[in-house]
Amino acid sequence: MTQNADFPKNYIEGHQNWVEGLSESESSLYQHLGREGQTPTVMVIACCDSRKMVPDMFNAGPGEFFVLRNIANLVPPQGHDNGMAAAVEFGVNAFKVQHIIVMGHASCGGVAASASHFEAGDASEGSQTLTWLSALKPAYEASKVIAETEDADFSTTFEKQAVKMSLDNLSGYAPVEAAIKEGRLSLHGFWFDIETARLHLLDTASDQFNPL
Numbered sequence: 210m211t212q213n214a215d216f217p218k219n220y221i222e223g224h225q226n227w228v229e230g231l232s233e234s235e236s237s238l239y240q241h242l243g244r245e246g247q248t249p250t251v252m253v254i255a256c257c258d259s260r261k262m263v264p265d266m267f268n269a270g271p272g273e274f275f276v277l278r279n280i281a282n283l284v285p286p287q288g289h290d291n292g293m294a295a296a297v298e299f300g301v302n303a304f305k306v307q308h309i310i311v312m313g314h315a316s317c318g319g320v321a322a323s324a325s326h327f328e329a330g331d332a333s334e335g336s337q338t339l340t341w342l343s344a345l346k347p348a349y350e351a352s353k354v355i356a357e358t359e360d361a362d363f364s365t366t367f368e369k370q371a372v373k374m375s376l377d378n379l380s381g382y383a384p385v386e387a388a389i390k391e392g393r394l395s396l397h398g399f400w401f402d403i404e405t406a407r408l409h410l411l412d413t414a415s416d417q418f419n420p421l
């Protein structure tokens with residue numbers, strides 16, 4: 210049962226202030242997008258985490274980014290999640306986005322929860338969250354080896370490996386594979402350092418995330 214009276218008043222007023230504060234050009238952009246539809250060129254797969262302001266962090270406006278968010282910005286292998294497959298197909302085939310970003314971030318609660326779960330060796334039955342996060346197992350195993358051999362921070366290593374694993378999985382989705390072959394789509398990995406508010410881009414040549 211909905212209880213509209215309980216919705217925080219500050220956010221209702223916040224929305225009213227936001228609408229009233231729109232500039233003339235912003236208002237006409239919304240009118241244009243409402244009438245003509247959207248033509249985003251970039252798709253972003255990001256975590257649900259409240260500290261990431263996608264697409265604001267790219268200085269991108271309404272209509273530019275097609276955004277999908279889930280726990281731990283995870284792309285499971287093709288065939289494991291219908292919602293993910295549908296969004297990717299829609300972005301690649303209907304909008305013909307030219308770029309797909311998988312964006313991980315520092316202090317990711319989802320990634321940390323999966324690590325605790327894998328360490329404890331618990332079964333994931335009964336928890337939707339843990340069932341979803343179980344797809345991170347290959348990245349977890351790889352991160353354990355990397356963190357040990359390179360003496361690196363495990364959490365950060367795992368967050369970055371999770372992005373790489375999701376990119377690998379994403380490249381196996383049929384619409385993505387076809388679009389890459391046609392030369393009209395490229396994939397990118399980012400990791401967001403919350404404390405500095407700076408994005409780090411995965412350089413495929415060096416296999417390192419470098420700050421923008």
Ligand SMILES: [Zn+2]
Pocket residue numbers: 256257258280281282314316317318319320
């Ligand atoms: Zn997260």
